[in-house]
Amino acid sequence: MRTGAHIWIGEGIEKAVDTAEMLGCGCFQIFLQNPRSWKRRKRADEEISAFKKSVKRSNIKPVVVHMPYILNLASPDKKIAAMSQALFEKEMIEAESLGADYYVIHPGSHRGAGIEAGMKNLAASLRPFAASSPRILLENTAGQGNTIGGRWEDFAYLFGRFGNDIGLCFDTAHAFQAGYNIKDEEKLNEMLGAISTNLAPGAILLIHANDSASPMGSGLDRHQHIGRGYLGEEAFELLVKDAYCGTLPFIIETPKSEINADRKNLEILRTIGMKYGKINKLNPSGKKAILDKKMVRPHNVTSINL
Numbered sequence: 001m002r003t004g005a006h007i008w009i010g011e012g013i014e015k016a017v018d019t020a021e022m023l024g025c026g027c028f029q030i031f032l033q034n035p036r037s038w039k040r041r042k043r044a045d046e047e048i049s050a051f052k053k054s055v056k057r058s059n060i061k062p063v064v065v066h067m068p069y070i071l072n073l074a075s076p077d078k079k080i081a082a083m084s085q086a087l088f089e090k091e092m093i094e095a096e097s098l099g100a101d102y103y104v105i106h107p108g109s110h111r112g113a114g115i116e117a118g119m120k121n122l123a124a125s126l127r128p129f130a131a132s133s134p135r136i137l138l139e140n141t142a143g144q145g146n147t148i149g150g151r152w153e154d155f156a157y158l159f160g161r162f163g164n165d166i167g168l169c170f171d172t173a174h175a176f177q178a179g180y181n182i183k184d185e186e187k188l189n190e191m192l193g194a195i196s197t198n199l200a201p202g203a204i205l206l207i208h209a210n211d212s213a214s215p216m217g218s219g220l221d222r223h224q225h226i227g228r229g230y231l232g233e234e235a236f237e238l239l240v241k242d243a244y245c246g247t248l249p250f251i252i253e254t255p256k257s258e259i260n261a262d263r264k265n266l267e268i269l270r271t272i273g274m275k276y277g278k279i280n281k282l283n284p285s286g287k288k289a290i291l292d293k294k295m296v297r298p299h300n301v302t303s304i305n306l
C-alpha cells in the first residue's frame with residue numbers, strides 16, 4: 001500500500017515533487033495545468049527533465065495525472081467533443097513526456113443522449129491512446145444527472161473494447177454517493193467481485209481515498225476529510241485490509257481548507273495501514289516535515305459538465 005495526495009502545481013511541477021516528499025507520499029497526483037482553463041502553455045524541456053529527475057530521485061510511484069474538469073469526452077455536442085479531444089491529446093502527450101504512470105479520466109456527461117451514446121463517444125476519444133503510456137484509468141462518479149460512470153457496469157462497453165489496456169480509479173466518496181454501501185464488508189466484497197467478473201480482474205489500479213460530505217446515494221460529489229464524513233475511518237479499514245485493495249496506491253483528494261490537512265489525512269490512512277501490516281512507517285519518505293499551506297481553493301469540486 002502506498003499513500004499520497006493530490007498536489008497543487010502552483011509553484012511549478014518540480015516543486016510538487018518536493019511537496020509530495022515532505023508529506024511522506026509514496027505516490028501522488030497532479031493536474032498538468034489549470035483544470036478550469038482551455039488555455040495551455042508549452043512546458044519548457046528543462047522543466048520536464050527537472051520533474052523527471054526529481055521523481056526518479058524520490059522513488060515516488062505511481063505518478064498520476066488527473067484530467068482537467070472542463071473536458072467532456074462523452075459529449076454529443078460536436079464542438080465540445082472536438083475541443084475536449086484536442087485538449088485531451090495535448091494532455092496525453094504532455095503526461096507521457098513527464099513519464100506519468102496513470103492518467104485519470106472523469107467519464108463526463110452524455111447531456112441527455114444516454115449512457116450508451118456517452119460511452120461510445122468516450123471510447124472514440126480514448127481509442128488513439130488506449131494502449132499507450134500513461135495508462136488511462138476511468139474514475140467512477142457520484143452519478144448525478146447525466147454524468148456517466150456512476151454504476152460500474154457503465155464501463156463494460158469500454159472494457160469490451162480495450163480490455164486491460166485501460167483500468168479503473170475507485171473513488172470511495174463517489175461510489176458511496178452513487179449508492180454503493182462500501183461501509184458494509186459484504187456489500188463492498190459484492191461490488192469488488194462484480195467489477196472483477198464483469199469488467200476485468202485487477203481492473204482497479206488506483207484508489208481515490210476520500211470521505212464523503214454527502215449521504216449514500218445522494219449523487220452529490222462532495223469530499224470530506226478521512227474519518228469526518230459519512231464513510232468514517234471504518235470504511236477505509238475495510239479497504240486497507242482487503243487482500244486486493246490493500247496493495248493499491250491510495251491518493252487523497254480531501255479538502256485543503258485547514259493547515260496541515262493533507263498531513264493529517266495521510267496520517268490516518270497510514271495508521272490504518274500500519275494496523276493491518278500494509279505499511280511500515282508513518283512517514284515513508286523520511287523527509288523532515290514542514291507545515292502544509294492552507295489552500296483556500298478546494299480541488300474537490302465536481303467536474304463541470306459541458
Ligand SMILES: [Zn+2]
Binds near residue numbers: 171
Ligand atoms: Zn477522485
